[in-house]
Amino acid sequence: MDDELIGEIDMVSLPDEDGRFEGPDDVGLVTEVADMLAVFAAQRLERVDRFRRNALADAARYGGGVVEVVHRSLRLELAAALRITEHAAQTLLAHAEALVHRYPGALTSLGEARITERHAQILADLLDDASAEVRERVSDRAVELAEQHPVGTFRRALRRLIDTEESVTLTQRHEAALTQRRVVIEPAADGMAWLHALLPAVEAHAIHARLTGMGKALTSHPDNTRTLDQTRADVLGDLLIDGDTGSLTPEARGIRATVAVTVPALTLLTEGTTHGSGGATATDDSHLHRSAPATVEGLGPIPLDTAKELCGGADGWMRILTHPETGMVLSVGRTQYRPPPALRRLVKWRADTCMAPGCTIPASRCEIDHTIAWHHGGPTSLENHAPLCTGHHTIKHHGGWTVEQIPDSGGALLWTSPSGRRYRVEPERRVPVFRPSAHPADAGDAPV
Numbered sequence: 001m002d003d004e005l006i007g008e009i010d011m012v013s014l015p016d017e018d019g020r021f022e023g024p025d026d027v028g029l030v031t032e033v034a035d036m037l038a039v040f041a042a043q044r045l046e047r048v049d050r051f052r053r054n055a056l057a058d059a060a061r062y063g064g065g066v067v068e069v070v071h072r073s074l075r076l077e078l079a080a081a082l083r084i085t086e087h088a089a090q091t092l093l094a095h096a097e098a099l100v101h102r103y104p105g106a107l108t109s110l111g112e113a114r115i116t117e118r119h120a121q122i123l124a125d126l127l128d129d130a131s132a133e134v135r136e137r138v139s140d141r142a143v144e145l146a147e148q149h150p151v152g153t154f155r156r157a158l159r160r161l162i163d164t165e166e167s168v169t170l171t172q173r174h175e176a177a178l179t180q181r182r183v184v185i186e187p188a189a190d191g192m193a194w195l196h197a198l199l200p201a202v203e204a205h206a207i208h209a210r211l212t213g214m215g216k217a218l219t220s221h222p223d224n225t226r227t228l229d230q231t232r233a234d235v236l237g238d239l240l241i242d243g244d245t246g247s248l249t250p251e252a253r254g255i256r257a258t259v260a261v262t263v264p265a266l267t268l269l270t271e272g273t274t275h276g277s278g279g280a281t282a283t284d285d286s287h288l289h290r291s292a293p294a295t296v297e298g299l300g301p302i303p304l305d306t307a308k309e310l311c312g313g314a315d316g317w318m319r320i321l322t323h324p325e326t327g328m329v330l331s332v333g334r335t336q337y338r339p340p341p342a343l344r345r346l347v348k349w350r351a352d353t354c355m356a357p358g359c360t361i362p363a364s365r366c367e368i369d370h371t372i373a374w375h376h377g378g379p380t381s382l383e384n385h386a387p388l389c390t391g392h393h394t395i396k397h398h399g400g401w402t403v404e405q406i407p408d409s410g411g412a413l414l415w416t417s418p419s420g421r422r423y424r425v426e427p428e429r430r431v432p433v434f435r436p437s438a439h440p441a442d443a444g445d446a447p448v
């Protein structure tokens with residue numbers, strides 16, 4: 001539902017009280033000129049790049065100097081002609097080249113005033129930093145995001161998209177690397193030798209953590225004379241040669257490493273699995289639901305498949321979901337005005353920032369707003385809460401705006417301005433939509 005509104009800014013000029021349509025109102029006059037600026041920005045980028053290409057071609061034709069010198073010269077000329085700094089001229093040249101040659105879709109969109117010049121610059125900067133493979137895969141999607149989101153939200157959404165795609169290539173690279181696993185012995189001086197093992201990083205850390213755990217238990221013994229390094233090596237030898245730890249003191253036996261794996265819960269849900277209490281249904285219609293890669297404490301990102309395996313219940317893996325697990329408090333209905341801490345955390349986790357259009361103030365610094373005010377019968381529930389920064393909270397209550405939660409959207413808000421324009425704000429993450437029947441807490445809450 002409301003598909004026609006997704007991410008789009010409705011440019012509706014409302015008729016006046018007598019029903020006459022008066023053409024653009026004051027806001028419309030401003031947006032009109034903003035559209036013209038976008039069109040001109042696109043033309044400027046094209047012309048700047050043409051200037052660069054022609055200057056380089058001329059230099060080549062006349063055998064003129066080193067490329068670097070030619071570049072400096074055209075930068076100087078552009079700066080002088082536009083009366084801007086050479087630094088600004090360099091940035092302009094770089095953006096022009098990127099948009100004309102690498103991101104033509106974004107340039108077209110700018111030329112049609114569907115994005116602003118700032119969007120185009122952010123797109124070029126972020127994609128230029130990504131690997132070529134990822135850039136190739138996400139550039140179309142990046143333009144769509146730019147067309148849907150205000151600048152601040154766009155930057156975050158694009159960065160997230162790039163991170164997610166990088167983690168996909170991480171998985172592919174990991175699979176290839178996995179075939180190289182092996183154990184190698186290398187002679188060392190004085191009757192010693194190195195034993196090397198090339199293993200998946202998660203397992204290597206688990207092994208080292210277990211050796212450390214057992215080593216610490218041994219070195220803490222009053223009679224101990226060995227260093228931690230020495231005991232780790234001794235324990236490794238005992239375990240691999242005899243396969244048991246019978247020679248160890250009782251307190252050092254049976255120690256198993258615990259490695260903390262952090263997996264965004266929604267990542268585990270994305271494969272169409274729905275779980276939760278009863279009728280929980282995961283809504284899944286956008287890349288934004290794809291979460292950041294899974295990470296292992298002290299190690300960094302790991303392939304998602306590994307993370308899923310680890311979270312499948314194998315012993316020794318402490319699972320930390322960045323989304324409260326089932327049993328999370330989604331609603332306390334009308335029993336309590338102030339949301340309980342678990343619900344507050346969930347509301348902030350879902351939005352990540354203030355839920356006003358384009359605002360990027362972190363949710364941790366926001367107030368939790370009842371979208372429908374408590375004294376107007378609004379419940380204390382996930383579907384009726386959003387974080388707002390102090391400034392936007394005030395505007396919502398006193399600025400002539402109306403704010404609604406979009407039903408079944410997983411937390412999107414629809415802001416309607418005093419001039420009648422509507423802006424849809426998407427949360428950073430989704431929470432599965434829970435049907436009321438799944439919530440005994442709401443059972444007493446007759447729908448109004």
Ligand SMILES: [Zn+2]
Binds near residue numbers: 361
């Ligand atoms: Zn705000």
